[in-house]
Amino acid sequence: MTLDDCRALDAQDKLAALRAQFTLPAGVIYLDGNSLGVLPKAAPARIAEVVAKEWGEGLIRSWNTAGWFDLPQRLGDKVARLIGAAPGEVVCTDSTSINLYKVLFSALSQQLPTNRRVVVSERSNFPTDLYIAESMCRERGFTLKLIEASELPAVLTEEVAVLMLTHVNYRTGAMHDMKAITAAAHAAGVITVWDLAHSAGAVPVALNDCNADYAIGCGYKYLNGGPGAPAFAWVHARHADKFVQPLSGWWGHAAPFEFTPNYRPASGIARYLCGTQPIVALAGLECGLDTMLAAEAHGGMAALRTKSLALTDLFIQLVEERCAGHGLSLVTPREHADRGSQVCLSRGEGAYAIVQALIARGVIGDYRAGDEQMPDILRFGFTPLYLGFEDVWNSVEHLRQVLETAEWQRAEFNAKNAVT
Amino acid sequence: MTLDDCRALDAQDKLAALRAQFTLPAGVIYLDGNSLGVLPKAAPARIAEVVAKEWGEGLIRSWNTAGWFDLPQRLGDKVARLIGAAPGEVVCTDSTSINLYKVLFSALSQQLPTNRRVVVSERSNFPTDLYIAESMCRERGFTLKLIEASELPAVLTEEVAVLMLTHVNYRTGAMHDMKAITAAAHAAGVITVWDLAHSAGAVPVALNDCNADYAIGCGYKYLNGGPGAPAFAWVHARHADKFVQPLSGWWGHAAPFEFTPNYRPASGIARYLCGTQPIVALAGLECGLDTMLAAEAHGGMAALRTKSLALTDLFIQLVEERCAGHGLSLVTPREHADRGSQVCLSRGEGAYAIVQALIARGVIGDYRAGDEQMPDILRFGFTPLYLGFEDVWNSVEHLRQVLETAEWQRAEFNAKNAVT
Numbered sequence: 148m149t150l151d152d153c154r155a156l157d158a159q160d161k162l163a164a165l166r167a168q169f170t171l172p173a174g175v176i177y178l179d180g181n182s183l184g185v186l187p188k189a190a191p192a193r194i195a196e197v198v199a200k201e202w203g204e205g206l207i208r209s210w211n212t213a214g215w216f217d218l219p220q221r222l223g224d225k226v227a228r229l230i231g232a233a234p235g236e237v238v239c240t241d242s243t244s245i246n247l248y249k250v251l252f253s254a255l256s257q258q259l260p261t262n263r264r265v266v267v268s269e270r271s272n273f274p275t276d277l278y279i280a281e282s283m284c285r286e287r288g289f290t291l292k293l294i295e296a297s298e299l300p301a302v303l304t305e306e307v308a309v310l311m312l313t314h315v316n317y318r319t320g321a322m323h324d325m326k327a328i329t330a331a332a333h334a335a336g337v338i339t340v341w342d343l344a345h346s347a348g349a350v351p352v353a354l355n356d357c358n359a360d361y362a363i364g365c366g367y368k369y370l371n372g373g374p375g376a377p378a379f380a381w382v383h384a385r386h387a388d389k390f391v392q393p394l395s396g397w398w399g400h401a402a403p404f405e406f407t408p409n410y411r412p413a414s415g416i417a418r419y420l421c422g423t424q425p426i427v428a429l430a431g432l433e434c435g436l437d438t439m440l441a442a443e444a445h446g447g448m449a450a451l452r453t454k455s456l457a458l459t460d461l462f463i464q465l466v467e468e469r470c471a472g473h474g475l476s477l478v479t480p481r482e483h484a485d486r487g488s489q490v491c492l493s494r495g496e497g498a499y500a501i502v503q504a505l506i507a508r509g510v511i512g513d514y515r516a517g518d519e520q521m522p523d524i525l526r527f528g529f530t531p532l533y534l535g536f537e538d539v540w541n542s543v544e545h546l547r548q549v550l551e552t553a554e555w556q557r558a559e560f561n562a563k564n565a566v567t
Numbered sequence: 568m569t570l571d572d573c574r575a576l577d578a579q580d581k582l583a584a585l586r587a588q589f590t591l592p593a594g595v596i597y598l599d600g601n602s603l604g605v606l607p608k609a610a611p612a613r614i615a616e617v618v619a620k621e622w623g624e625g626l627i628r629s630w631n632t633a634g635w636f637d638l639p640q641r642l643g644d645k646v647a648r649l650i651g652a653a654p655g656e657v658v659c660t661d662s663t664s665i666n667l668y669k670v671l672f673s674a675l676s677q678q679l680p681t682n683r684r685v686v687v688s689e690r691s692n693f694p695t696d697l698y699i700a701e702s703m704c705r706e707r708g709f710t711l712k713l714i715e716a717s718e719l720p721a722v723l724t725e726e727v728a729v730l731m732l733t734h735v736n737y738r739t740g741a742m743h744d745m746k747a748i749t750a751a752a753h754a755a756g757v758i759t760v761w762d763l764a765h766s767a768g769a770v771p772v773a774l775n776d777c778n779a780d781y782a783i784g785c786g787y788k789y790l791n792g793g794p795g796a797p798a799f800a801w802v803h804a805r806h807a808d809k810f811v812q813p814l815s816g817w818w819g820h821a822a823p824f825e826f827t828p829n830y831r832p833a834s835g836i837a838r839y840l841c842g843t844q845p846i847v848a849l850a851g852l853e854c855g856l857d858t859m860l861a862a863e864a865h866g867g868m869a870a871l872r873t874k875s876l877a878l879t880d881l882f883i884q885l886v887e888e889r890c891a892g893h894g895l896s897l898v899t900p901r902e903h904a905d906r907g908s909q910v911c912l913s914r915g916e917g918a919y920a921i922v923q924a925l926i927a928r929g930v931i932g933d934y935r936a937g938d939e940q941m942p943d944i945l946r947f948g949f950t951p952l953y954l955g956f957e958d959v960w961n962s963v964e965h966l967r968q969v970l971e972t973a974e975w976q977r978a979e980f981n982a983k984n985a986v987t
Contacts, residue, residue, distance in 0.1 A: 172624045179627045186623035191615060194847065198614055202794055203606035204592045207599045207931060215794060242842025244816030245665065270828060275817035275842065278830035282815040293828060367843070374622055374635060374846035395702040396664030397695035406936060408690060408713060410698035422662025422695065423787070425848035426794035427614065511627060516826060 148464065156461075156536035162445055162454050166533045168438045169371075176538050176545075178512040181317075181345055181489050181528030184371030190434040197430040218429045219377075219398070219420055225436040226370075226379045229448060230343060230362065231353030236381055238416050239432060240398075240424055243344055243365045243378040244275050247311075249392035249419050250361035250380055251280060254309045254338045255287055256390045263308035263336070264289050269296055271521060272313050276342055280311055296321065300331035307337045314352065315345035315487030318515055318524055320479035322350060322487045326357040333358065344368060347379070348439050349455070349488040349530070351448040354381060361386070369488070369530060371435030376428055380419045387415045396421035438532060454531035455488040458539055462490050462527065465543040473550040478524060489528040498523035500559035504549045507558065510542045568884065576881075576956040582865055582874050586953045588858045589791075596958050596965075598932040601737075601765055601909050601948030604791030610854040617850040638849045639797075639818070639840055645856040646790075646799045649868060650763060650782065651773030656801055658836050659852060660818075660844055663764055663785045663798040664695050669812035669839050670781035670800055671700060671731065674758045675707055676810045678728035683756065684709050687722055688731040691715075691738050691941060696762055700731055716741065720751035727757045734772070735765035735907030738935055738944055740899035742770065742907045746777040753778065764788060767799070768859050769875070769908040769950070771868040774801060781806070789908070789950060791855030796848055800839045807835045816841035858952060874951035875908040878959055882910050882947065885963040893970040898944060909948040918943035920979035924969045927978065930962045 201213040223237035270293040284291040341362040348369030366376035398420035401411040412418035478491040502514040512527040621633040643657035690713040704711045761782040768789030786796035818840035821831040832838035898911040922934040932947040
């Protein structure tokens with residue numbers, strides 16, 4: 148595999164034209180779209196329009212004339228197309244953590260009539276997901292049990308109420324088999340809550356086909372919605388009208404404009420709304436969603452997935468060929484079925500410094516610290532909407548040079564001795 | 568009082584120059600800043616910079632280089648100057664309803680060791696505040712008791728855990744005496760939760776001087792932060808480290824970047840943060856806060872209050888002089904100490920149609936429906952940052968013409984017979 152081979156792959160790539168939808172800084176190879184997505188070209192003008200026209204001129208009238216009230220549902224319908232959900236099943240609102248609180252509360256409420264009082268999650272799940280679950284379990288008389296993925300499905304005993312998993316692991320890039328795990332959970336009487344933060348827009352997701360129960364996800368990673376963009380929540384239709392969530396604000400009321408003193412939840416997913424949403428941020432999110440939906444004309448998520456796997460395969464192959472002997476280990480699963488859209492490497496030492504040296508060269512990935520049980524991680528996200536095969540070649544070439552020239556050790560030395 | 572008198576008042580008004588900070592649509596007299604504030608002139612350029620430079624070019628690096636992580640606290644310090652709080656005591660984050668959930672949870676936790684199991688609020692409080700309290704009370708074994716303001720402080724018995732009030736009533740414009748009520752509550756062993764949605768930026772608030780316990784408020788009304796701008800939360804220093812709130816996301820963790828699996832709350836107000844915040848929306852909020860803080864050079868909230876009372880006094884006087892005989896009644900208290908920065912009128916019939924006819928003329932107030940116990944309301948907000956005395960004259964003149972020409976009846980007829 149050579150640079151010319153990579154360029155040839157780019158020339159044949161029917162998705163390559165999608166990159167033109169984005170503004171990317173010169174000199175940057177951006178491998179951190181799993182942390183913060185890039186700027187859609189349409190976003191500055193659309194956001195400026197919302198600010199100057201809808202807010203500045205329309206003022207309060209824009210709640211109706213500009214359709215502000217419908218934004219969580221209208222954008223939710225766009226997200227639905229990316230995660231195998233139906234129109235009317237998704238809302239875009241609040242943060243991922245807050246949406247997790249809502250759906251986990253509802254899932255636990257379903258199990259209150261049973262004796263099941265354990266919530267199972269992975270020890271390596273997003274810390275913020277574990278923090279939310281920890282507080283709620285303590286408050287509602289449940290126990291949070293943290294496991295390794297290898298303990299599934301054996302751990303799903305008759306004590307387990309909810310299995311709360313992130314579909315693609317943020318540290319390792321490992322992906323769960325949502326359909327098989329959901330089936331195993333249901334067979335054991337367990338309700339599933341899926342975090343799609345590293346899945347929506349990254350890998351095909353088929354919530355209804357998997358018969359999942361609850362899902363939440365992030366707007367600012369693969370969906371390119373902008374920093375801190377609102378998140379989303381999905382609830383299977385069979386549960387949606389049966390339980391309430393406790394953040395019972397007026398946007399989730401059956402008749403918000405009657406201003407009645409008693410709460411009456413809206414039917415369906417609308418009851419997962421709470422307070423007034425940041426309209427300008429929702430406008431940015433819509434621009435990001437539209438860049439994803441533009442791929443539908445080119446094969447959609449299936450085509451993006453094929454390219455994503457080709458990019459991550461290539462990255463793994465080139466690292467193993469060209470960076471051999473430098474102590475890097477592959478953390479992400481090699482099997483396609485087990486891999487998300489990122490590649491994570493570990494190294495006995497220097498992971499942080501290597502990432503910093505790469506960033507100094509314009510190759511932006513990130514670092515996640517390990518602990519006694521998990522190694523330090525160099526994390527590289529591959530977003531097929533705007534990355535090509537030459538980008539992969541160049542990023543590995545930078546990594547090779549950083550390792551071979553010991554540039555990372557100098558970077559580490561400088562960091563340690565910096566006057567801060 | 569004549570139009571010329573009003574113009575003379577504007578000419579003497581030292582705060583009049585503050586209006587130049589805003590972009591106001593031509594032909595509009597905006598009396599709805601208590602629902603959605605207007606656009607600061609600085610906001611479009613600042614928001615464009617955040618979008619194009621900080622997001623588009625800085626990408627993930629902007630979390631550090633652009634100070635995104637500190638925004639909730641940095642903006643919180645600006646809000647603190649408007650509500651009598653100290654630096655480090657306020658965060659700007661999430662929605663008002665969600666922040667109410669957090670502080671109410673914490674307040675109830677304080678009372679768990681006691682036998683107090685009643686939350687008292689006003690029947691005419693914001694419905695969304697009542698909805699949040701209703702769910703939480705049910706979940707945690709408390710009872711929500713709705714009262715009339717006249718029942719205070721007698722209703723504060725030994726069963727009462729928390730008194731949850733909105734400082735300035737959204738329907739009537741009536742303002743509570745925060746200091747006296749807080750003192751009465753404390754004397755009765757009751758903790759106070761104040762909603763400042765119609766107070767912050769509208770009237771002087773002195774949380775620490777009043778010895779209040781918890782407060783939350785809105786960013787998009789008098790603070791001009793933009794539609795759905797993040798809200799704020801304040802907790803008195805004596806409580807801040809003693810209790811936790813249940814939306815325990817990573818932004819409220821003591822060490823969010825250690826990514827440890829167990830939740831350890833940050834000290835102080837930072838523990839009232841939850842998930843990642845909408846950065847573009849926070850940038851808009853900062854522009855709004857800066858327009859308020861610009862008044863500090865001209866006497867600050869005290870000077871704004873003096874002007875606000877002069878505006879609302881004038882509106883009341885002119886309505887009573889020039890719209891007499893048309894069945895309007897004043898709902899807002901006449902006493903300065905009891906009045907916020909709005910004037911509400913009621914009428915036996917036609918309130919909705921009159922508001923619609925005014926809006927068609929460019930005089931934007933709003934309508935709030937009544938019920939068996941409360942009349943329909945015509946609501947007019949007076950924001951001294953960008954309204955003057957001539958605006959008051961002109962708005963009353965429009966109201967007079969709408970009433971005298973029966974224009975509102977034609978508007979009502981058209982609305983009823985419209986093909987929708």
